[in-house]
Amino acid sequence: MEKLQIFLVILAGLGVFIWRMVQKAIETTARESQERPRPKVPSLPDTSFKELLKQMQAQNQPAPTPSPQQQSSAPTTPAGRPLPPETTPQPRSLERTEVKPVSLEAKATARANREVAPRARRAATLPRATTTIPNAYNRPVNTTNSTRRTVRDTLRSAADVRAAFVLSEVLRRKF
Structure with missing residues (x-):
């Protein structure tokens, strides 16, 4: 319920x-009907279908042929005045045909189809390993020296100290 x-x-x-x-x-x-009154539609024509058909057939008839007197005369305007004789000027071209066309493309150079690879070197001509290892400043460092002497030597120049400081900042970041 x-x-x-x-x-x-x-x-x-x-x-x-x-x-x-x-x-x-x-x-x-x-x-809306009070604000915008409807436009009045025109009434249908009082003519019948047969009369409309006769009007359309009259419109489709070919135009009457002009009399022979009108045909022999010069062409006239719709008002009946004769047209003035007109002569058309000879067309002229602005194109210059005497200029020989030249290509703006770069000339192809003669080169081989394949890139030539550098000649392989034999192992006998390659540099040999030494007992000293060059560091970043091309100073030979003896591998037998102790670490303390190596650090002491590197800290003598200002450039080495600067490099050591940058490396310490990079390796031990605070943030």
Whole structure:
């Protein structure tokens, strides 16, 4: 019973909503018809179909041929005046034909189809490993020296100290 009452309330609300929308549409159309009156449509012609057919057939007839007297005379304007004799000037070209066309493309150079690879060197001509290893400043460093002497030697020049500082900042970042 309770469900039936809820259903009837929803149905009544839906009916009121639809009724109000229809009333609003009627009011809107009445207001628009007062604001913009409809244009008057012209009435249909009083002629019959047979009369319209005769008019169309008359329009499709070829134009009457001119009299022989009009044919022999010079051409005239629609007002009947003779047309003035006109001579057309000879067309002239602005193109220069005496100029020989020249290509702007770069000339092809003669070169081999394949790139020539550098000659391979034999192992006998390659440099040999030594007991000293050159560092970044091309100073030979003896591998038998202790680490303390190596550090002491590298810190003697300002460039080496600067490089060591940059390396320490890179390797031990604070952030």
